[in-house]
Amino acid sequence: xxxxxxxxxxxxxxxxxxxxxxxxxxxxxxxxxxxxxxxxxxxxxxxxxxxxxxxxxxxxxxxxxxxxxxxxxxxxxxxxxxxxxxxxxxxxxxxxxxxxxxxxxxxxxxxxxxxxxxxxxxxxxxxxxxxxxxxxxxxxxxxxxxxxxxxxxxxxxxxxxxxxxxxxxxxxxxxxxxxxxxxxxxxxxxxxxxxxxxxxxxxxxxxxxxxxxxxxxxxxxxxxxxxxxxxxxxxxxxxxxxxxxxxxxxxxxxxxxxxxxxxxxxxxxxxxxxxxxxxxxxxxxxxxxxxxxxxxxxxxxxxxxxxxxxxxxxxxxxxxxxxxxxxxxxxxxxxxxxxxxxxxxxxxxxxxxxxxxxxxxxxxxxxxxxxxxxxxxxxxxxxxxxxxxxxxxxxxxxxxxxxxxxxxxxxxxxxxxxxxxxxxxxxxxxxxxxxxxxxxxxxxxxxxxxxxxxxxxxxxxxxxxxxxxxxxxxxxxxxxxxxxxxxxxxxxxxxxxxxxxxxxxxxxxxxxxxxxxxxxxxxxxxxxxxxxxxxxxxxxxxxxxxxxxxxxxxxxxxxxxxxxxx
Amino acid sequence: xxxxxxxxxxxxxxxxxxxxxxxxxxxxxxxxxxxxxxxxxxxxxxxxxxxxxxxxxxxxxxxxxxxxxxxxxxxxxxxxxxxxxxxxxxxxxxxxxxxxxxxxxxxxxxxxxxxxxxxxxxxxxxxxxxxxxxxxxxxxxxxxxxxxxxxxxxxxxxxxxxxxxxxxxxxxxxxxxxx
Ligand code: HEM
Ligand SMILES: [Cu+2]
Ligand SMILES: [Cu+2]
Numbered sequence: 182x183x184x185x186x187x188x189x190x191x192x193x194x195x196x197x198x199x200x201x202x203x204x205x206x207x208x209x210x211x212x213x214x215x216x217x218x219x220x221x222x223x224x225x226x227x228x229x230x231x232x233x234x235x236x237x238x239x240x241x242x243x244x245x246x247x248x249x250x251x252x253x254x255x256x257x258x259x260x261x262x263x264x265x266x267x268x269x270x271x272x273x274x275x276x277x278x279x280x281x282x283x284x285x286x287x288x289x290x291x292x293x294x295x296x297x298x299x300x301x302x303x304x305x306x307x308x309x310x311x312x313x314x315x316x317x318x319x320x321x322x323x324x325x326x327x328x329x330x331x332x333x334x335x336x337x338x339x340x341x342x343x344x345x346x347x348x349x350x351x352x353x354x355x356x357x358x359x360x361x362x363x364x365x366x367x368x369x370x371x372x373x374x375x376x377x378x379x380x381x382x383x384x385x386x387x388x389x390x391x392x393x394x395x396x397x398x399x400x401x402x403x404x405x406x407x408x409x410x411x412x413x414x415x416x417x418x419x420x421x422x423x424x425x426x427x428x429x430x431x432x433x434x435x436x437x438x439x440x441x442x443x444x445x446x447x448x449x450x451x452x453x454x455x456x457x458x459x460x461x462x463x464x465x466x467x468x469x470x471x472x473x474x475x476x477x478x479x480x481x482x483x484x485x486x487x488x489x490x491x492x493x494x495x496x497x498x499x500x501x502x503x504x505x506x507x508x509x510x511x512x513x514x515x516x517x518x519x520x521x522x523x524x525x526x527x528x529x530x531x532x533x534x535x536x537x538x539x540x541x542x543x544x545x546x547x548x549x550x551x552x553x554x555x556x557x558x559x560x561x562x563x564x565x566x567x568x569x570x571x572x573x574x575x576x577x578x579x580x581x582x583x584x585x586x587x588x589x590x591x592x593x594x595x596x597x598x599x600x601x602x603x604x605x606x607x608x609x610x611x612x613x614x615x616x617x618x619x620x621x622x623x624x625x626x627x628x629x630x631x632x633x634x635x636x637x638x639x640x641x642x643x644x645x646x647x648x649x650x651x652x653x654x655x656x657x658x659x660x661x662x663x664x665x666x667x668x669x670x671x672x673x674x675x676x677x678x679x680x681x682x683x684x685x686x687x688x689x690x691x692x693x694x695x696x697x698x699x700x701x702x703x704x705x706x707x708x709x710x711x712x713x714x715x716x717x718x719x720x721x722x723x724x725x726x727x728x729x730x731x732x733x734x735x736x737x738x739x740x741x742x743x744x745x746x747x
Numbered sequence: 748x749x750x751x752x753x754x755x756x757x758x759x760x761x762x763x764x765x766x767x768x769x770x771x772x773x774x775x776x777x778x779x780x781x782x783x784x785x786x787x788x789x790x791x792x793x794x795x796x797x798x799x800x801x802x803x804x805x806x807x808x809x810x811x812x813x814x815x816x817x818x819x820x821x822x823x824x825x826x827x828x829x830x831x832x833x834x835x836x837x838x839x840x841x842x843x844x845x846x847x848x849x850x851x852x853x854x855x856x857x858x859x860x861x862x863x864x865x866x867x868x869x870x871x872x873x874x875x876x877x878x879x880x881x882x883x884x885x886x887x888x889x890x891x892x893x894x895x896x897x898x899x900x901x902x903x904x905x906x907x908x909x910x911x912x913x914x915x916x917x918x919x920x921x922x923x924x925x926x
Pocket of ligand 2 (some may be wrong): 758846848872874906909910911912916919
C-alpha cells in the first residue's frame with residue numbers, strides 16, 4: 182500500500198516518527214498541557230480556600246472551581262496525554278504509519294470541543310455539581326454534552342490506536358510480539374473501551390434528563406454505573422503510567438523486563454479484574470449486599486492489587502538488573518545510589534513509583550476494605566489517596582516522559598535544564614506531604630468538598646480538633662509548593678516548544694524502516710537457578726509490605742473502638 | 748530486547764520467571780488472601796459492620812414516620828424550637844431526615860443501648876458523618892437505610908454532611924446526644 186507520508190528517524194533516540202502520528206501526538210500533548218495549566222490555576226483557588234486561615238473564595242465560586250479542577254485534571258489533562266501516549270506506543274514503537282489520520286484528527290476535534298463546552302458550562306455557573314454529578318442534582322445540558330463529545334472522541338482515538346496495531350501487523354513493521362510497553366497500552370485501551378461504554382450508559386440518560394426527555398434517573402443506579410465508569414477510568418491511568426515506568430526504565434537504563442511473562446501477566450490481571458472492582462466506591466451506600474461488596478472488593482480488587490504489587494517489584498527490578506549488568510553490584514543498593522538522579526525522566530519515575538505504592542496503593546486498599554471504608558468515606562482522606570495515585574502516579578510519570586520527549590518529539594533543546602532537574606523533587610515530594618496531611622485530616626474526619634470547616638451560619642456547628650486545622654493549613658502549604666512545581670513543568674515544556682533551540686530532525690524517508698528482529702537471547706535467568714537477581718528491589722518490596730501490614734491493622738484497631746454497628 | 752522493543756522470545760508466556768519474582772508473587776498473593784478473610788472474619792466476630800437493610804421510600808412516607816417518632820418522644824426543643832430533641836426508648840426505630848440543609852430532629856440515645864437508625868434524604872445525596880467518632884455513611888434519596896447502632900461512649904456527637912449538596916452544604920450539621 183502506498184500512502185503519502187514520511188518517516189523521520191530521530192538522531193537522539195533512534196525512534197522513528199511517522200509525520201501524521203507525530204503531529205497528532207504533539208497536538209494531543211499540547212492540549213493536555215493546556216488543561217493542566219487551567220486545572221493548576223484552579224488548584225490555587227481550591228487550596229487557598231481549604232487553607233482555613235486564608236479561606237479565600239466565596240462558597241459558590243469554590244464549588245465551581247472545584248468542579249472544574251476535578252474535571253480538567255482528571256479527565257482532560259490525563260486523557261489527552263494518554264491519547265498521545267497511545268499513538269506513541271503504536272506508531273512510534275512499532276514504526277508504522279498511524280491508521281486513519283483524518284479520523285484521528287476528528288477525534289481530537291471532538292475532544293477539544295467537548296472539553297471547552299464542559300468548561301464553559303461550569304464557568305457559567307449552574308453546573309457546580311462536581312465531576313461525579315450525582316443525580317438528582319442537575320447541571321446544564323451542555324455540561325453533560327461536553328463530556329459525551331469528549332468521550333466519543335476518546336473512544337475513536339482508542340480505535341485509531343487499535344487500527345494502527347493492525348497496520349503494523351499487516352505491513353510487517355515488526356516481528357514477533359509487540360513490546361511490553363505497547364502491550365501495557367493495549368491493556369489501557371481495552372479498559373478504556375469498557376469505561377467509555379459505561380460512561381455513555383449513564384451520561385446519555387442524564388443528558389436526556391437535563392433536557393427534559395426523560396423524567397428520572399434512579400440515584401443509586403446512577404452511582405453504581407457512574408462508578409463503573411469512574412473507577413475503571415482510573416485503571417486506564419494505572420495501566421498507562423505503569424507502561425511509562427517500563428518505557429523510562431528501558432530508555433534510561435536499557436532495562437528489559439525481568440520476565441515478560443510476569444509483567445504481561447500482571448497487565449492481563451488488570452484487564453480481567455480491575456474494572457470490575459468498582460464496588461469500593463459504594464461500600465458506604467445503602468442497598469448493596471454484603472456478598473457483592475466482599476466479592477467485588479476482594480476477589481476482583483485484590484487480584485488487581487496483586488498485579489500492582491507485581492509491577493511494583495518488577496519495574497525497579499528491571500532497573501536493578503540493568504544497573505547490575507553495568508557493574509553497580511556492590512551491596513543491596515549501589516544500583517540505586519548510582520542511578521541518574523539528575524535526569525528528571527528517571528527521578529520523576531522513581532518518585533512516582535514509591536509514592537504511588539506507599540501512599541496511593543496502601544491508602545487505596547484501606548478505603549477499599551468493606552468495613553474500614555466507614556472511617557474514610559467522603560472524608561478528605563479520599564482526595565489525599567487519589568492525589569497520590571493520579572498526581573504522584575500518573576501526572577508525575579507523564580511529566581517524566583515529557584522531559585524525554587522534548588528533544589525527541591518536539592525536536593527542541595530543553596530550556597532551563599536545571600529547573601527541570603529539580604522539578605520532579607519539588608512537585609513529587611511536596612505532593613507526598615500534601616497527600617499525607619490530607620489523609621491525616623481525613624483520619625480526624627474532616628470532610629472533602631467542603632467550603633468551611635468552621636460551619637459558619639450553622640445552628641449546630643461542630644468544632645474540629647486543633648490538629649485538624651493544623652493539617653488543613655499544611656495542606657495549603659504543601660499544595661502551593663506542588664503548584665509551583667507544576668508551574669515549572671509547564672514553563673519548561675511550553676518554553677522549550679516555543680523558544681528552545683531547534684534540533685536536528687534526523688533523516689526523513691518515505692518508507693518505514695521496520696523494527697530489526699531481535700536475536701533470541703539466552704534467558705539471563707531461570708526460575709530457581711540463579712538466586713535473586715534483584716535483591717535490592719526485593720528488600721524495597723518487603724519494606725513496602727511491612728508498612729502495608731502495619732497500617733492495615735492499625736486501621737482495624739481504630740475501627741474496633743467505634744460505636745457498634747450491625 | 749528492552750521493554751520498548753519486541754521481546755526476544757516470541758512465546759513470551761514461556762519466559763521463565765526469576766526466583767525473586769516467584770517469591771514476591773507468592774507473598775503478595777498470601778497477603779491478598781489475608782485481607783480477604785479479614786473482611787469475612789469481621790463479619791463474623793467484629794462489632795462494626797455496615798448493615799445492608801434497605802427499603803425504597805418516598806419523602807412523604809419517611810417524614811410521616813419521623814414525625815410520629817417526634818410527636819411521641821420529644822423531650823425538649825433546641826435552637827428556638829427548630830429542633831425537637833427526641834429520646835426514644837432503647838431498641839426503638841429512630842429516624843433522621845437529611846435535607847437541604849439540616850439533619851432533623853436531634854436524637855438523644857443511651858450509652859450501650861441498641862437502636863435501629865433509619866436514614867434517608869428528601870432531595871439530593873447527603874453524607875452522614877458522625878463526629879468525633881468518625882463513622883461515615885452515604886445517604887441516597889429514595890432509599891431508606893436502616894443501620895443498627897450501639898453508642899459506646901456518652902457525649903455530644905455531631906452529624907456533619909460530607910456529601911456535597913449545594914451552596915449550603917457547609918451549614919448542614921445535625922446532632923446526637925448520648926447519655
Ligand atoms: C498541583 C497541585 C494540586 C493541588 C494543590 C490540588 C488540590 C486539590 C484539593 C485541595 C482538592 C480537594 C478539595 C476538596 O475536596 O475540598 C482537590 C480535588 C481534586 N483534585 Fe487536585 N490538586 C492538584 C493537582 C491535581 C491533579 C494533577 C489532578 C489530576 C490529575 C487533580 C485531581 C483532582 C480531583 C479529581 C479532585 C476531586 C474533585 C472533586 O471532589 O470532585 N488534582 N485538589
Ligand atoms: Cu447535605
Ligand atoms: Cu452536604
